[in-house]
Amino acid sequence: MIDVKDLEYIYAGTAKTALNRINFNIDCGEVFGFLGPSGSGKSTTQKILFRLLSGYNGSAKIDGVEVNQWGKKLYEKIGVGFELPNHYLKLTALENLNFFKAFYSRSKSPMDLLAMVGLEKDANKKVGDYSKGMKMRLNFVRAIMHDPEILFLDEPTSGLDPVNSRIVKDLILEQKKQGKTIFITTHEMHDADELCDRVAFIADGSIMALDKPQNLKLKGSKRMVEVRLKNDHNLYEFSLDELGKNRVFSALIERSEIETIHSKEATLDDIFIQITGKTLS
Amino acid sequence: MKRIVQLTVADLKKIFRDKTLLLFLLTPILLILFVRYFVPFITTRYPEAAEYHVMIMMFASAQTAIMFGFISSFIILDEKDENVLQVIRILPITPSYFIFFRLIFAALFSFAGAFSMIAFSGIAFPGWSFAFLLSLQYALTAPLITLVVSTYANNKIEGMAFFKGVDLILLVPVLSFFIDSWARYLFGIVPVFWTFHSYDQAISGNDFWLFFLIGSVVYIMVIALLVSQFRKKVFDR
Ligand SMILES: Nc1ncnc2c1ncn2[C@@H]1O[C@H](COP(=O)(O)OP(=O)(O)OP(=O)(O)O)[C@@H](O)[C@H]1O
Numbered sequence: 001m002i003d004v005k006d007l008e009y010i011y012a013g014t015a016k017t018a019l020n021r022i023n024f025n026i027d028c029g030e031v032f033g034f035l036g037p038s039g040s041g042k043s044t045t046q047k048i049l050f051r052l053l054s055g056y057n058g059s060a061k062i063d064g065v066e067v068n069q070w071g072k073k074l075y076e077k078i079g080v081g082f083e084l085p086n087h088y089l090k091l092t093a094l095e096n097l098n099f100f101k102a103f104y105s106r107s108k109s110p111m112d113l114l115a116m117v118g119l120e121k122d123a124n125k126k127v128g129d130y131s132k133g134m135k136m137r138l139n140f141v142r143a144i145m146h147d148p149e150i151l152f153l154d155e156p157t158s159g160l161d162p163v164n165s166r167i168v169k170d171l172i173l174e175q176k177k178q179g180k181t182i183f184i185t186t187h188e189m190h191d192a193d194e195l196c197d198r199v200a201f202i203a204d205g206s207i208m209a210l211d212k213p214q215n216l217k218l219k220g221s222k223r224m225v226e227v228r229l230k231n232d233h234n235l236y237e238f239s240l241d242e243l244g245k246n247r248v249f250s251a252l253i254e255r256s257e258i259e260t261i262h263s264k265e266a267t268l269d270d271i272f273i274q275i276t277g278k279t280l281s
Numbered sequence: 282m283k284r285i286v287q288l289t290v291a292d293l294k295k296i297f298r299d300k301t302l303l304l305f306l307l308t309p310i311l312l313i314l315f316v317r318y319f320v321p322f323i324t325t326r327y328p329e330a331a332e333y334h335v336m337i338m339m340f341a342s343a344q345t346a347i348m349f350g351f352i353s354s355f356i357i358l359d360e361k362d363e364n365v366l367q368v369i370r371i372l373p374i375t376p377s378y379f380i381f382f383r384l385i386f387a388a389l390f391s392f393a394g395a396f397s398m399i400a401f402s403g404i405a406f407p408g409w410s411f412a413f414l415l416s417l418q419y420a421l422t423a424p425l426i427t428l429v430v431s432t433y434a435n436n437k438i439e440g441m442a443f444f445k446g447v448d449l450i451l452l453v454p455v456l457s458f459f460i461d462s463w464a465r466y467l468f469g470i471v472p473v474f475w476t477f478h479s480y481d482q483a484i485s486g487n488d489f490w491l492f493f494l495i496g497s498v499v500y501i502m503v504i505a506l507l508v509s510q511f512r513k514k515v516f517d518r
């Protein structure tokens with residue numbers, strides 16, 4: 001569905017390459033994620049794909065067609081949820097959606113869309129009086145209003161409280177269930193972990209790793225279990241291999257009460273630091 | 282058609298919900314009233330003012346016409362400020378569709394404004410057909426201003442500075458009437474120069490068509506140049 005080869009981008013007037021010959025492809029019906037810290041090139045990649053930036057090197061194809069060859073039809077096929085809210089602040093949410101609706105050949109009802117993200121009561125409020133979280137939810141429904149095959153979501157949960165973040169994540173999973181192809185960027189490892197079929201680690205404009213979240217985590221995990229006992233300050237570590245036959249381990253948990261016991265599975269954050277040498281936030 | 286209606290309705294709402302734009306919209310009406318009632322009043326007191334009626338009218342019509350250019354460009358500057366322009370760029374329309382909608386929107390209102398000024402001011406009336414033709418050319422100032430301001434101003438504060446600057450530049454070709462040599466044609470690089478002189482010729486001369494046609498060519502060339510600049514800097518695709 002999306003094929004990116006040796007994609008390179010330099011912003012006019014800057015010396016630094018924002019994207020460094022990156023390669024990836026996104027299959028039909030897949031949720032693909034870019035996980036990376038601020039300034040790593042996530043938005044730049046997406047903007048090239050929906051043609052807000054031109055003059056790239058390498059190749060970026062959607063449905064086999066180079067993006068710079070696509071005309072206006074591309075925009076019936078794709079939906080874009082921008083990183084920052086962008087609405088007519090003097091118009092109400094409903095007026096905003098009705099306005100954009102007029103440009104698409106098919107569209108869901110604006111009121112239904114607002115209801116999906118709990119904004120139906122504020123439908124007739126000017127967007128200028130919305131909070132950041134409300135604007136971001138409006139961003140999201142505008143992206144899906146014309147029922148696009150491909151969704152680009154640039155940090156869809158940023159600036160949302162846990163409740164609204166949950167709502168948006170559920171809606172993303174709902175879109176996935178409908179067979180949509182989704183390209184998400186985030187610097188939230190939990191979002192990447194929960195939503196994405198495959199994740200690319202991006203740092204300084206380069207893709208440093210690309211795999212299923214479980215595989216990435218396994219690669220950096222130590223196959224160990226860590227035990228903490230009641231009334232004991234020491235931490236005990238055991239190898240997971242043949243743990244059942246480990247006498248020291250069984251003796252220990254027989255003798256004392258366990259306070260906590262964890263397998264030392266790495267988080268995506270840990271792996272990200274191991275691989276890229278950078279932190280996510 | 283559905284789109285045109287939506288675009289128009291949304292633009293009108295934006296104008297009526299913005300104090301600056303409402304003021305811009307009221308200016309032409311105030312100007313027409315001013316010219317219709319105040320100028321004749323002054324003229325009865327100081328009869329020599331009659332000499333300047335044509336000059337007052339050519340300038341007042343321009344001032345009326347450009348207000349709609351500013352309204353339209355401030356709507357685009359708002360779209361820049363609020364980043365809605367990004368969303369418009371990912372709608373299934375061609376860039377030209379959007380640009381020409383905004384330019385035609387501005388030009389139509391501007392035509393109506395200039396025509397009302399020439400028809401209702403009650404002074405220096407050139408006759409209905411000249412009034413129509415002159416209004417057509419005045420209407421071209423609106424797209425020109427829309428393009429200049431929305432391409433080169435980065436926000437509404439800069440837009441306000443352009444507003445004052447452009448107003449001043451418009452006034453400059455009036456000076457050409459006080460210069461009686463070939464040097465007056467140097468002012469011809471400002472497109473309204475040709476419209477001012479067309480007006481003058483429509484009232485008291487034989488060369489209306491010469492000025493009008495050269496003027497139309499100048500406007501169209503400048504607008505074409507600005508459209509390509511707008512596409513390069515604002516709506517690239
Ligand atoms: N308009 C621009 N002009 C010049 N450089 C830019 C521009 N936009 C982004 N950059 C640079 O390109 C690089 C990548 O930026 P990008 O916006 O793609 O990062 P990001 O991963 O989306 O970050 P964030 O998480 O903060 O959104 C950064 O070094 C940034 O400074």
Ligand SMILES: [Mg+2]
Pocket residue numbers: 042043044083154
């Ligand atoms: Mg970004």
